[in-house]
Amino acid sequence: MSTPTPRLEIRNITRRFGGRAVVDDVSLTVMPGQVTCLLGPSGCGKSTTLRIIAGVDMQDQGEIYIDGKLICDTVFRIPPERREVGLMFQDFALFPHLSVAENVAFGLNGPKEKKRARVQELLARVELARFIDDYPHELSGGEQQRVALARALAPRPRIMLMDEPFSGLDNRLRDEIRDETLSVLKDEGTAVLLVTHEPDEAMRMADEIALMRAGRIVQQGAPYNLYNAPIDRAAAAFFSDIN
Numbered sequence: 001m002s003t004p005t006p007r008l009e010i011r012n013i014t015r016r017f018g019g020r021a022v023v024d025d026v027s028l029t030v031m032p033g034q035v036t037c038l039l040g041p042s043g044c045g046k047s048t049t050l051r052i053i054a055g056v057d058m059q060d061q062g063e064i065y066i067d068g069k070l071i072c073d074t075v076f077r078i079p080p081e082r083r084e085v086g087l088m089f090q091d092f093a094l095f096p097h098l099s100v101a102e103n104v105a106f107g108l109n110g111p112k113e114k115k116r117a118r119v120q121e122l123l124a125r126v127e128l129a130r131f132i133d134d135y136p137h138e139l140s141g142g143e144q145q146r147v148a149l150a151r152a153l154a155p156r157p158r159i160m161l162m163d164e165p166f167s168g169l170d171n172r173l174r175d176e177i178r179d180e181t182l183s184v185l186k187d188e189g190t191a192v193l194l195v196t197h198e199p200d201e202a203m204r205m206a207d208e209i210a211l212m213r214a215g216r217i218v219q220q221g222a223p224y225n226l227y228n229a230p231i232d233r234a235a236a237a238f239f240s241d242i243n
């Protein structure tokens with residue numbers, strides 16, 4: 001049986017700042033339709049890795065492939081806007097002067113009717129159809145988050161890159177929004193690379209976890225494998241807070 005082509009593959013990515021490798025020979029894959037979590041403590045190099053995949057930063061070594069096609073090595077480089085990646089960051093705010101519909105349609109090209117249909121489909125999916133003509137300030141934090149998700153999904157990205165997208169939400173909302181987000185992403189069939197420093201978030205959302213520490217991936221596998229068979233004491237301690 002042949003192995004399917006990964007949706008995203010990064011190979012031996014290294015990024016140095018002032019001589020220090022903050023991302024150090026990192027390789028990982030995300031399979032189609034799956035959620036891979038890049039999990040590790042603050043400062044370990046997660047955001048830098050994500051920025052390199054998005055194309056807003058550049059590696060010193062290594063290659064990135066989407067659906068088996070090279071999008072970036074140290075010489076060749078497809079620009080960010082042509083990588084077909086979706087982005088969601090904690091502080092990735094909606095455009096305040098645009099309506100919900102206009103926010104979701106922002107990255108879409110093509111005929112007006114087609115755009116409208118896609119916007120309606122996505123707003124129905126995140127259960128915000130009734131807010132289509134409202135403005136961001138009229139929505140709650142959780143609702144704004146769902147609009148941001150719809151906006152990021154609108155152009156049908158090959159992969160969604162999410163950098164701690166839930167950390168700005170209060171505890172009460174967070175679990176609910178995580179679950180809703182996951183179900184929307186699964187419905188759309190979008191592959192996801194989710195960056196988080198919270199083990200419970202990774203356990204809840206991931207099909208696969210890549211555990212990162214000081215710039216390196218120390219263990220990658222199914223959540224239960226990392227939880228039940230942590231690679232070392234530090235990994236065990238990291239997961240031990242989960243209840």
Ligand code: ADP
Pocket residue numbers: 017022040041042043044045046047048049
């Ligand atoms: P994480 O997202 O895991 O918290 P980051 O990727 O943001 O980690 O940062 C990893 C390390 O790289 C940190 O020590 C950070 O200070 C450093 N770093 C990130 N960006 C830069 C930069 N542009 N210049 C110098 N150092 C940086």
Ligand code: MG
Pocket residue numbers: 043046047048163
């Ligand atoms: Mg970060």
